[in-house]
Amino acid sequence: MIELVNVSKHFETTSGTVEAVNNVSLKIDKGDVFGIIGLSGAGKSTLVRCINLLERPTEGQVLFDGVDLCTLSPAQLREQRRKITMIFQSFNLLSQRTALKNVCYPMEISGVPKAKQLEKAKELLEIVGLSDRMNSYPAQLSGGQKQRVAIARALATDPQVLLCDEATSALDPNTTRSILALLKEINEKLGVTVIIITHEMKVVEQICNRVAVLDHGNVVETGLVKDVFLSPKSEIARDLILPKGGAAKNFTGGRIIRLVFDGQASSEPIVANICLECRAAVNIMGADTKDIGGKAFGQILLQLPGDEASAGRIIKYLDSKGCKYEEVNE
Ligand SMILES: Nc1ncnc2c1ncn2[C@@H]1O[C@H](COP(=O)(O)OP(=O)(O)O)[C@@H](O)[C@H]1O
Ligand SMILES: [Mg+2]
Incomplete structure (x- = not known):
């Protein structure tokens, strides 16, 4: 549905060229909830603004259903932008307008008759669970409620794609969860493809099926969320995903491994069995479980004994059980 082909965006500034996005190629399929994750300054906002051409790429193509957006006339591009709408961390609501009138706004611009605007805006506010607050002004709404209005407004032009740039970053964890659940519902019920920009792995885990x-400015890894989670290959993905072995430096001793298991494999008491069967003790340096697409995934950071014979026995045991693990170099 959306394909970025070798997209780069460079900014010329007084202090030199900023290479915000470098040669990025990505494919986003219809129906995806696609995550783009990276630290602050990684180029996420620039990349997402290239998708709707709010930012014109310095190089490369942005294909929407096979059409290169860079070749469209301004009028065609405006039409296309109605299909790719956006929500932001800062909500960007019009403060002088009620929730209802905020949702009407994009329809006003595109000349939808007034009665139709109101009917549709009410319908959308119902979908986002805010029917009872339609006459409230933004200042009278909580952060989560404001984002719900922004989502309703973004849906007013019946978009095919919803871009979310750090849409939950200003919200507390519970509100974040409920907004993400709403985005997932919109994806499933209305068939809207959702692209989520975030610096938080937990956002990706909760609703995305694929992630880059x-x-x-470079895409260093891309794939199904569960694959990237089970074996992150890039250093940055490992940083975002791995439980931090905060105590690691205080221990002297053997190698550290990360043991990963999914819902099925976790029924066996692996750590207890390591100790019993290998007659060796391990340090548990961190442990974590995550819910990815409704399935429980877990990981444990273990420090193996310093003596290689014991460590070797443990590795052999893990191999014999078909456990997924990898060495961590802290
Ligand atoms: N309009 C601009 N002019 C110059 N530099 C910019 C501009 N927009 C973004 N940048 C730079 O591009 C890099 C990526 O920024 P951004 O896309 O906002 O990252 P993120 O959203 O991942 O935090 C940063 O170094 C930022 O300073
Ligand atoms: Mg940003």
């Missing part, structure tokens, strides 16, 4: 990891 962005670092210094």
